[in-house]
Amino acid sequence: MATYKEQQKDKKYYILIEDGVPLGTFGNLKKVVEFMDGKEFPSYWTLVRKEENPIVLESYKIYKVKHY
Numbered sequence: 001m002a003t004y005k006e007q008q009k010d011k012k013y014y015i016l017i018e019d020g021v022p023l024g025t026f027g028n029l030k031k032v033v034e035f036m037d038g039k040e041f042p043s044y045w046t047l048v049r050k051e052e053n054p055i056v057l058e059s060y061k062i063y064k065v066k067h068y
Contacts, residue, residue, distance in 0.1 A: 011067035019059050032062060 002010075014032050016023045026032045033044045047055060047062070055062040 008067060012064050013067060015063045015065060017054075017061045017063065029062075 014026045014029055016026065016032050016035070024032075024035060026035065029047055030044050033041065033047065041060070042057065053064050055064075
């Protein structure tokens, strides 16, 4: 069982950026997709398969960053 300190050390966040403007910070990729509901945006299952960082879409970028 990992300690709280170890859990925080390994924590990651997703930052959604549109045309250079940050739209939000999210704890998981599913929340990013829920935030973009109603807009032309890929599904969670499409994004989760992408391994690049940042995930580059048409006018969006999703960065995966460490928690400090």
